[in-house]
Amino acid sequence: MSLIDMLQHLQSIDQEWDLKAQRYQVVSAHLGDQSPLEERRRSHQALADELAAMRHRLRDGELEFTSVQERARETEHALYSGRVTSPKELENLHRDLDGLRRRATALEDAVLEAMARVEELTDEAERDAAALQAFEEDWARERGALLEEYRALRTRLKAIQDERAQLRAQLDSAALRLYDELRAKKGGQALSPLRDRICQTCRVTQPSHKVQVVTAGNQVVTCEGCGRILYQG
C-alpha cells in the first residue's frame, strides 16, 4: 500500500468511525430510556384506577339507595299505621317521606349514570389492555433489534479502533500531522481526488509537476486551491 493509499484508507475508516460512533450514542441513549414504556403503562393504570373508583362509587350509590328506600318504607309505614295521630307529627312524617323519595330518585339517577360509566370504562380498559399488550410486544421487538445493532456497532468500532492504531503506526508523523490538521479544519475530509489535473473538491487545476507526484502516490502533495492531500481518483 502506498503512502497515499494508506491515508485514503485511514480517512475512510475515520469517516466510518464518525458515523458509527454517532449512531452508537443514539442507540445507547434509546436503550437506556424506558420512559415511553413507563408512560404507556402509567396511562393504562390511570384508566384502571378510574374504573375502580367508578365501581366504588356505584357500590356506594347502590347501598345508599337501598338504605334511603328502606327508610322511606319505614316512614310510610309509620305514617299510615294509625299510631301517629298528632297533626304536627303527621306533617313532619309527610315532609320526611317527600324528602326521602326525592333523595331516592336522585340516587337512582346517579346509580344508573354510574352503571353506564362503569360499562363504558370497562370496554375502554379492555381495549386499552389489548393496545398496551401490542405496545409491549412492539417495544420488546424494537429493543431486541436495537440491542443487536448496539452489539454490532460496538464490535465494529472496536475493530476500527485497532485498524486505525495499526495504520497510524505505519504512517510517518509529518503526513499524519497534516492529515489530522486537514481533517479538523476541512469538515473531516483531508483528501481530495485529482482527475484530469483538476482537484475534484475545489475544481482548481494543478501544475503538471504536482500531477506526476500524485500519480506516483508515494509523497504527500496538497491542492493549490483547497490545500487537501491529492490522490489519483
Ligand SMILES: [Zn+2]
Ligand atoms: Zn482542491
